[in-house]
Amino acid sequence: MPSDTPETPSLRFAPASAPSVPLAFVAAESLEQWLATLPAAQSRFARAQGFTAGIGATVVFADDEGAMTGVAVGRGTAQARARGRFALAAARAALPAGVYHLDSDLAGSELEAEVLGWLFAGYRFDRYHANAAPKAALCAPEGVDAARIEAIVAGECLTRDLINTPANDMGPQELEEAAVHLANHFGASHLVVKGDDLLAQNFPMIHAVGRAAVPARAPRLIELNWGDTGPLLTLVGKGVCFDTGGLNIKPGASMGLMKKDMGGAATVLGLAQMIMALKMDIRLRVLIPAVENAIAGDAFRPGDILQSRKGLTVEVNNTDAEGRLVLADALALADAGESDLVVSFATLTGAARVAVGPDLAPFFASTSALVAPLMQAGETVADPLWNLPFWAPYETMIEPGIADLDNAPAGGMAGAITAALFLKRFVTDTPKYVHFDIYGWCPAAKPARPKGGVGQGARALLDALPELLAR
Structure with a gap:
């Protein structure tokens, strides 16, 4: 259920007034200096426990009565931190139940990313099976905009829930219901065109x-x-609620994850929730073509x-390249609406996964001025992106001769780029267009990201929006 802040306690900060114990967040390179600040008994205890400040490592201190007086969590080495995200989140599940306050010299975007990850680590998808949330809670550190972070977490959790829900419970109708519920909660208007009315309305x-x-x-x-x-910001999200591949049917191994083929729609709904909850001074339009690519x-x-x-x-030329087809009609509508910025999100191509893997979200930008703000934002908020080009010399690859465009060029080369070029043909009157080719899935559990649906690109775009819309 969309809300201004997450309703689940594990997804919120503890009240600042709550009694709490200190949580030291220790980098491996600072371990000896930190140990030297402790009472001798605690220092010896930490060493005896083998605490090396590796990512996810914890040590718990207690007084003579056995009451917890503090904990330490490892940040890992600089190399380890460069290879991952959300070190603080890695330890949350292992900590004893209780309320903690952060004792660390982190500040700015580093601090915000770590406490954001802490809240993300409280996410559980428990619609079909009970999954206990961690009992450790954190007070919002000074200097952190707690309400903003909680709003971002709420939007991300909406995205995760939508992607994780199987197709039998998340078809086009259910996706519509989720969107309408979100609109009603925030006072947005909504309109749905369905069935044969799609033909009547072009x-x-x-x-x-x-x-x-x-x-x-x-x-x-x-x-x-x-x-x-x-x-005016227009977000367009691919809502293929299940993709059999159509008559070019997918093999079973490739079909198993196709509940996530509406990950683009889930991402734009989560992002829309963030924008509305934060009451940003923009006009927001969301367009979701919702279909099931079935065989009949x-x-x-x-x-x-x-x-x-x-x-x-x-x-x-391939009915399994259907996402770009439904996006094209939605993008054509977006392009006719005098948007200041059009952004599409889609789980579009396997080629993007081959190029950058599941962690990075590649994006394409119609002007070079859009690239730097997005790349910087991705780094700032720990939502990594990578820029790929709308490479004009490949335009001929999507021109079959018998029609204006080919939805699946032969040869398989530059598949992410040719798909993006296809979409760009439908955004001709809006100078600023960005397309994200996301994966929307975490294939193995990582700190703050359990295996399953995950948002990509939305937090980076949110952070970059003021600059993108000002240019």
Whole structure:
């Protein structure tokens, strides 16, 4: 359920007035200096426990009566910190139940990233199975905007919940319900066009991709609008709630994670929640083409040529490259709305995963001025990004000759770039366009990120928005 702050206690800071014990956050290179500041007995105890300040390492101090007087958590070496994120979060589950306050010289973005990670570590997806949350709580350190961090955590948890929910409970209808619930909570307006009305209102490719699904899972375009002042930001999220691959059916091993193919939609809804909860001075528009790429007698076929909202024709050379088709119609609508910035999020290509792996979110920007703010923001808020180019010499690869565009060029080279170039053909009147090709999934548990759905790029974009919208 969307809210201004997370309702789960493990996802919030403890009240500042709560009795708490100190939590020392110790870097490996500062271990000896820190040990020298302790009473001799505590220093000997820490050494005896083998505390080396590695990431996730903990040591608990107690008085003569056995009452806890403090804990220490390792930050690891500089090399270890460079190889990962959220060192503080790595220790949260191992700490005894209680309330802690941070005893550390961290400040600024480093401090904010660590306490953000601490809250992320309280996330559990327990809709179908009970998963105990950690009992250790943290007071918000001085200098940290606790309300902002809690709002960001709430948005991220919405994204995770939506991605983690299996397709039997997260089809186009349920995705619509989640979006409408979010809109109602924050006073946004909403509009949904579904089924054959998509054809009547000129969204032919969204209809074509989703028409094979059963009526209860009919294709639709979901739109939210919020805010009365400020620049107009339009977020477009791929909402393929399950992707069989269509008639170019995926093998079973590739189909197993396809509940996450609506990760782009989940990301923009989580980001929209952050923006609205923070009451940012912008006008926000969210567009989600929500479909199920199913197999039935009226499924679209390889070799079909589809009309698009933009007027461009598209030859379908692979029905498993459906995400760019539904995004194209939504982007054409976004492009006609005088947006100051259009941003799309999609779990779009395997090529992006081959290029940068699951941790990095590659993005494409229509102007070079958009790149530096996003890269800097990604580093600042520990939401890493990598810039890939809209490489114009590859435009010919998406021009089949029989139609204006090819949805799946042969050869397999530069797949992330050619997909991004395809999308860019539908954003011709908006100078500032950014596309994120995200994975939306953490394949193995890491600090602050359990295995499963995860947000990528949203926090970086949130941080960069003031500069992006000002340029």
